[in-house]
Amino acid sequence: MRIIAGKDKNRIIKSKKGNDTRPTLESLREALFSIIAKYVPESYFLDLYSGSGAIALEALSRGAKRAVMIEKDSEAIKIIIENINSIGYDDQSRAYKNDVFRAIKILGRKNELFDIIFMDPPYSLNICENVVKAIGKEKILKTDGIIICEHYYMEEMKKEILNFEKFDERNYSKKIITFYKYKDEI
Secondary structure (H helix, E strand, O other), X not given: OEOOOOXXXXXXXXXXXXXXXXXXXXXXXXXXXXXXXXXXXXXXXXXXXXXXXXXXXXXXXOOOOEEEEEEOOHHHXXXXXXXXXXXXXXXXXXXXXXXXXXXXXXXXXXXXXXXXXEEOOOHHHOOHXXXXXXXXXXXXXXXXXXXXXXXXXXXXXXXXXXXXXXXXXXXXXOEXXXXXXXXXXX
């Protein structure tokens, strides 16, 4: 796997072997970053269920100012840290081994705010809506920020979740990417 664009284009990213994590395919990453290109420069980026860290590292390569990666798998978090260090993003990023809901509460208590929050949870959990609710409850998304949910096509995302409204949705075969903003920002 590699970074596909930006200042670190073609740098290799390691990922955990096996089926426990499913790195977002390069073609899907390219499509995603084409959609969010205007939001990325100078952004604070949060990558939930980070896996290899590829999404956050791609954001940093494309000009994000800072990235936080959350992953609860011990082996995966070691690989994320290895990737961060090998590319040289140790000053711009942090990786935490933690449950996503617990991490969101901690980030909320620390008053951390993000421009872009990306999530790609295990598809079997059907948990995106609950994660969006947690984000809203802890108020960790900036007023003009966006939430991106990569999910299985069988998980239907509501038009509105708390004070967030769906503003875009893209279907990529069995994967769907759904985008949310605060209602008054649409």
